[in-house]
Amino acid sequence: MKKYFYNSHYLNSNDLSTVIDSLKRNTLSQGSYQKLLEEKIKKKFNVKYCIAVSSATAGLHLAYKSLGLKKNDYIITSTMTWNATTNAAIFCNATSKLVDISDKNFCIDTKKLENFIIKAKKKPKIIVPVHFGASLCNLRKISQIAKKFKIKVVEDASQAMGASYGKNIIGSCKYSDVTIFSLHPVKTITSGEGGLVLTNSYKIFKEVKLMRSHSTFKSIKKEPWSSKALKIGFNYRITEMQCALAYSQLKKLDKFLDKRSMIRKEYMNQLEEYIGSIEFQEINHLDQSSNHMMIIKFNSSNFNLQKKYKIYDFFRKNNIxxxxxxxxxxxxxxxxxKKKKYPKSEEYYLRTFCFPIYYNLKKKxxxxxxNLIKxxxxxxxxxV
Ligand SMILES: Cc1ncc(COP(=O)(O)O)c(C=O)c1O
Structure with a gap:
């Protein structure tokens, strides 16, 4: 019997033929598909610059570095995110401070964020709002705080490609200095592995682009036969095959988003009578969601870790x-x-599971x- 996981990619024959086409061209890295992808992303997300890189983790690292994050600095983010968000700060010899989540949308609690920053003697260098699951952070509030305390903002939108915050599409950097998307297979569109750095700042763009490939550059006038580096850089290049796949997948973005939205609605319709016993992640009605995850929270007062094991086993026996x-x-x-510092995240972790949501999932x-949830x-x- 078929096994079900929380997410999955979808490829069709157009994706395959575009990847094959990239292989037929002369360049396998840093070629025409990278340019095409970056151009298309800029248009689609209404942003001035885009740099395609090997992963969102690489993108976060380069974004932090381009904003000057270094030893004795720290970023501030929510405790409910993938390790990449904070690991990228360690790559810069910096640290991270964590803030609890809201118990409704599971994104960073902006009141707690503000209190933390007001009280902090040394202010964070960067706020990293993580758009989590199906919800978006309160960007307006975060940008207000950032402006007040002169802090930079990097949106970790790894899970939010295709979402809109009110009328502003995520990626436009209306409320941030940089936005990062992931192209990992479980994300809205995929390149296998890959990431995108979006910004409206020419300075950040130049820095990130340079560091993507060891910070080496060619001088046209002096010794044009070679390239040299004046500072540290990395190999965060993405291959042409990956760019071709992402380029082809981007054409299906709206179709993918519509299907994910329909799936969420279907879950909610089917489980309507169970609201109370269970709860869905809250999405602001003004926002458009990428519906990256279908998170369901079990509210009953007798819920505990033992029950969680039992539910897990029950679903596993039924191939979920x-x-x-x-x-x-x-x-x-x-x-x-200490756990008590982050009660909402603890509660969230105990009571939730992510259920399958992906393009190929059928109504039946x-x-x-x-029916299994019921x-x-x-x-x-x-x-109860
Ligand atoms: C919130 C968040 N940040 C960063 C990443 C890292 O993405 P990548 O695997 O492309 O490096 C992920 C991937 O799961 C993510 O969900």
């Missing part, structure tokens, strides 16, 4: 491989903080999954 995204960062390397499969609520007495 559940996951909880993420293990809270504050309990992992290099943080290991959603009904199969939601059964689980009844079997494990989760409606």
């Amino acid at each position: 491989y559940l996951t909880t995204k993420y293990y809270p960062l504050h309990n992992q390397y290099p943080f290991f903080f 499969e959603i009904i199969y999954i939601t 059964k689980a609520v009844n079997i494990f007495k989760l409606n």
